[in-house]
Amino acid sequence: MITKQGIENVAHVLAVASGKGGVGKTTIAINLALALQAKGYAVGLLDADVYGPSIPVMLDLHETPAWEDKTMIPVRKFGLTVMSLGMLSEQGQAFIWRGPMVGKAINQLLGQVKWGALDYLVVDLPPGTGDPSITIAQTIPEAAVVMVTTPQEVALADVRRSVELFRNYDLNIVGLVENMSYFMCGHAAEPIEIFGSGGGLKLSEELELPLLGQIPLDLAIRAGGDNGHPLMTASPDSEAGQIFQMIVDKVLEEVDH
Ligand SMILES: Nc1ncnc2c1ncn2[C@@H]1O[C@H](COP(=O)(O)OP(=O)(O)OP(=O)(O)O)[C@@H](O)[C@H]1O
Ligand SMILES: [Mg+2]
Secondary structure, eight states: OOOSTTOTTEEEEEEEEOSSTTSSHHHHHHHHHHHHHHTTOOEEEEEOOOSSOOHHHHTTOOOOOEEETTEEEOEEETTEEEEEGGGSOHHHHHHHHTSSOHHHHHHHHHHSBOOOSEEEEEEEOOSSSSHHHHHHHHHOTTOEEEEEEOSSHHHHHHHHHHHHHHHHTTOEEEEEEEEEEEEOOTTOSSOBOTTOSSHHHHHHHHHTOOEEEEEEEOHHHHHHHHHTOOHHHHOTTSHHHHHHHHHHHHHHHHHOO
């Protein structure tokens, strides 16, 4: 169990991080959360991207969380327990932002939300090595981290910095997920590697982190993000869906004990 106040009934925290923006952290956090849930675990999803929360759009959430005393009640969607600053009314956001620090906002999202008993709390981090990542690393040293990268060199440099941050705080980095690895074009027999190839593997060898999986660029993944029906709800047994399931199996081998 986690020792931090507010999430003491959460068995495992799994943060999804990357040094770089737009590589698919939120998409992967959502689909990993759903894949865990499909295995029978009680799963929560915390949108820690306080600058640009995108989980409400990607899960098509319109509810505003209720308050009980000074605690927020997370909403339920697709069986997940979800909290995002993007769901709060302006007053709610003001409550969170009364503290000047982003770190304080993250602490409130952990400590003043009725998460209840969860097997996994998946945390979607914003890009970079700023306050949200530092707060999670400092306050939940038990958290496991999944790092997301795309194959090209410019993404890798940012990911190295992010790995360094989590290692400095001694967090368990479970491995790397390479996203947008290739595209299967209907007309070509061979996968097209739009962002180059081999980046994830190279980084995995260099940083001695397992490469947990390579997710293709997939129209259904993009559409699922836009229409609020993530791939793992719409087509869990598709090729990309099976890759998410395989990644979750590898994460569980590392974390579930
Ligand atoms: N494998 C994929 N195939 C197709 N589209 C994808 C894939 N992964 C992510 N996307 C799309 O790319 C966009 C960016 O993804 P996402 O928001 O998950 O990235 P992010 O790393 O969380 O971004 P940010 O740094 O802004 O938080 C979204 O529109 C998403 O649907
Ligand atoms: Mg995101």
